[in-house]
Amino acid sequence: MWTESARYPDPAVRVIDPAFEKYRIVLAGVERLATGFRWTEGPVWVGDGRYLVFSDIPNNRLMKWDETTGQTSIFRGPSNFANGNSRDRQGRLISCEHGTRRVTRTEYDGSITVLADSYDGKPLNSPNDVVVKSDGSIWFTDPPFGLNDYEGFRDEPQLPTNVYRISTSGELTVVADDVRAPNGLAFSPDETKLYVVQSRAIPRRNIVAYDVGPDGASLKNQQVLIDAEDGIPDGFRVDEDGNLWCGWGMGTDELDGVRIFSPEGRLIGQIHLPERCANLTFGGARGNRLFMAASRSIYSLYVNTRGAVR
Numbered sequence: 246m247w248t249e250s251a252r253y254p255d256p257a258v259r260v261i262d263p264a265f266e267k268y269r270i271v272l273a274g275v276e277r278l279a280t281g282f283r284w285t286e287g288p289v290w291v292g293d294g295r296y297l298v299f300s301d302i303p304n305n306r307l308m309k310w311d312e313t314t315g316q317t318s319i320f321r322g323p324s325n326f327a328n329g330n331s332r333d334r335q336g337r338l339i340s341c342e343h344g345t346r347r348v349t350r351t352e353y354d355g356s357i358t359v360l361a362d363s364y365d366g367k368p369l370n371s372p373n374d375v376v377v378k379s380d381g382s383i384w385f386t387d388p389p390f391g392l393n394d395y396e397g398f399r400d401e402p403q404l405p406t407n408v409y410r411i412s413t414s415g416e417l418t419v420v421a422d423d424v425r426a427p428n429g430l431a432f433s434p435d436e437t438k439l440y441v442v443q444s445r446a447i448p449r450r451n452i453v454a455y456d457v458g459p460d461g462a463s464l465k466n467q468q469v470l471i472d473a474e475d476g477i478p479d480g481f482r483v484d485e486d487g488n489l490w491c492g493w494g495m496g497t498d499e500l501d502g503v504r505i506f507s508p509e510g511r512l513i514g515q516i517h518l519p520e521r522c523a524n525l526t527f528g529g530a531r532g533n534r535l536f537m538a539a540s541r542s543i544y545s546l547y548v549n550t551r552g553a554v555r
Contacts, residue, residue, distance in 0.1 A: 247519045250274045257502070257517040258546065264507060265514030268488070273547040275516065278310055278536075279317040284396070285538035286480070287330040287374070289338070290528025297528060298338065299538050300327045302396045305344070310543060312529070317543075325349075326397045329374035329429075329480065329524070334381050341372035343391025344398060348372050348383065348411070361385075361417045367403040371396075374429045374480055374524070378436060380461060383411040384420065386427035388444060408441060410462060420464050424453065429480035429524065432457075433508070434487055434553040439464060442478045442491075452478055452489070452510075470510040476500045480524025480538075484550040488513070490535065494521025503537060518544055527552025 255274035260266055283303040290297055297310040298320050306322035326344035333339055338351040346369045347362035371391025376384050388406045391397035408421035428442035439455045452471040455464035481491035487508035494501040502518035520540035528534050532551035537544040
């Protein structure tokens with residue numbers, strides 16, 4: 246049974262490198278906001294409504310945690326086994342749906358617009374995670390993880406595990422075809438780099454970095470930034486200083502939670518959770534509240550940094 250720390254600083258927030266000291270708020274601890282789900286993913290903060298939207302994939306629903314009341318309710322069900330979520334430059338919800346193998350946009354009136362569901366005449370695999378660049382283009386990963394009867398529907402992939410870009414005119418292009426099962430992705434604060442989790446790298450999982458081309462729409466120079474060693478990285482976000490805050494776990498209990506890396510790929514901090522963390526996002530009134538989707542629960546922690554603003 247997990248309980249919040251009774252003292253400050255919270256021992257769950259661990260400084261591994263002195264560079265992390267400035268990001269820890271000594272009088273802030275890990276809080277469990279909600280629990281009882283099957284597999285949480287894709288948290289996204291809706292600041293104008295003061296709520297968090299996140300996926301409960303096997304239960305086929307999007308959930309909503311309300312900051313003003315502390316209550317959790319169903320945001321949308323069924324959700325077509327939605328996984329990753331983001332918001333576009335107009336504040337509309339962008340979702341990756343396993344069940345329909347597509348990326349969608351929720352319009353202001355609640356209607357759904359399909360942004361991408363196929364490439365080269367073949368259905369996408371199971372869009373996983375998504376980010377929106379400052380120019381309005383939408384970038385997403387497409388591994389086969391949702392092609393089963395727990396997080397979607399059983400089927401065989403018909404396309405390679407690509408990273409895609411949707412232009413503002415709606416054109417879908419492959420920006421990376423050299424990632425083995427791409428998962429989470431995020432841009433550096435200045436958008437000169439794109440980071441992608443490589444979930445089936447050999448011999449070990451890793452996070453790779455690409456240089457974004459001068460056109461802002463292409464990638465080059467793949468390099469391994471972080472070797473996951475015994476852990477499994479999943480979804481992640483970048484803060485205003487370029488640090489990577491990565492959902493982590495599945496090696497040992499000691500690894501479950503969030504690992505924080507410098508822009509150079511150096512491990513500087515860790516947030517220990519009793520569950521594997523699949524994904525996270527920054528939110529709250531000042532952008533300095535970290536929301537963590539961890540297996541069956543949602544956790545939060547106030548930190549001394551903000552999510553990167555693009």
